[in-house]
Amino acid sequence: MAKRFGATHVIDIDDIRTPAARIDAVRQLTGGYGADVVLECVGAPPAVVEGMEMCRDGGKYLVLGHYCDAGPVSWNPHVVTRKQLTVAGSWSSEPRHLRTAIAFLRDYREQFPFAEMVSHRFPLAQANEALATTAEWRSAKSVLEFEI
DSSP states (O other): OOOGOOSOOOOOTTTOOOOHHHHHHHHHHHTOOOOOOOOOOOOOOHHHHHHHHHHHHHEEEEEEOOOOOOOOOOTTTHHHHHHHHHEEEOOOOHHHHHHHHHHHHHHHHSSOOOOGGGEEEEEEGGGGHHHHHHTTTOOOOEEEEEEO
């Protein structure tokens, strides 16, 4: 899916199973430096630590995947200072961001396979089941469908 969105290189966690091997793969792809920008969008606490190690010195690290409390993870703040990382997070959005996102999805739906990212669809009456499916990692992307 990432390649269909324009990625030139993909690291598949089913093929490269350990964090150390994935970090090494990123370094190999970047001439030993690490990535300029790393986005954590998974919501799994161990991915946060792994992502920091994938950053180059002076890189930017964005934590975006934690919209619920998935639990703590042990990490060493020295990684942030040693690598001089800029670390940021984002929680939700403003209404103007939603308008921009909807326009983007509409304008680029032919170019990018957004709809194929959805793995599960639920009617509004099954909202609790949709939330449980997502919380239990049984879906990649769940959506609620309803008519206005």
